[in-house]
Amino acid sequence: MPSINIIEELQKVKTLEVKMKSMEAAMENLKLSNIVLSEKLRNIKEDIKIENTEQAKVAFSATLKDTDFFIVMGPYKKDTTLVFENVLTNIGNAYNSKTGVFTAPVRGVYYFSFVTLCPQGMQKTSFVALWKNGAQVVSSSANFEVPRLLIDQSSGNSVSLLLEKGDRVYLKLLSDKIIYSDVYKRDSFSGHLLFTM
Structure with a gap:
């Protein structure tokens, strides 16, 4: 043992x-x-x-020009980015009033709207489109080539877009078309973040 x-x-x-x-x-x-x-x-x-x-606090609203008289913009030989210089609101500083381009600061769903004016007697069509990163998304137009219309015409559109951080949104006046700006600020471009993703 x-x-x-x-x-x-x-x-x-x-x-x-x-x-x-x-x-x-x-x-x-x-x-x-x-x-x-x-x-x-x-x-x-x-x-x-x-x-x-x-x-997430992102919102802007701007008009074309702050002017005491009227200005006809266009017709141009090529599609031209519209610069809405008169900034009314730019929370988050995502809209650039020198280039007319909104750059998304965060990934999320954004809402954009725009209104443009084509005055009577111009005998030209107004045609403006909203673009995202080089691709046309939505557009609007007013036709003054019909002589019996003797009133100013506004046109506009709106859209909700899912944007990645850095995506760019802007408006273009199509070639050979016009819009009009005056003291009443009837042309505007606005957008805001609905929610982040």
Whole structure:
């Protein structure tokens, strides 16, 4: 029958107790680290939420020119981007009044609308289209080539678009067409973010 060395076995138990206490201390440290990391993660999520909320405030509205007299724009030989210089609202600064281009600051669904004027007596058609990244999306027109129409005509359209961050939206006056601008600011281009995606 084998003999048991009690002192040796007690040493093994003590060694196991020391290892166990060391492991318990390590587990306590891991719990504390987990609490600290969870708090940091919660703060980061809150910061991102605040940042997205701030970025989500996007709206603009502008008219063609702020003028005391009337201006006929066009006809041009090629399609021409319209620059709505008179900015009424530009929350988020996504609309550029020097280029006429709206650039989406965040991915989301945006709503755009525009109205243009073609006055009576011009004997030309007005035709304006909304473009996204080089592709025509929607358009509107007013026809004054019919002589019996003796009133100003407005035309317009609107659309909701899913845009990626950096997508560009703008209006173009088609070649050989005209629009009119005056003190009453009857030409406008507006857009705003409905919601982020």
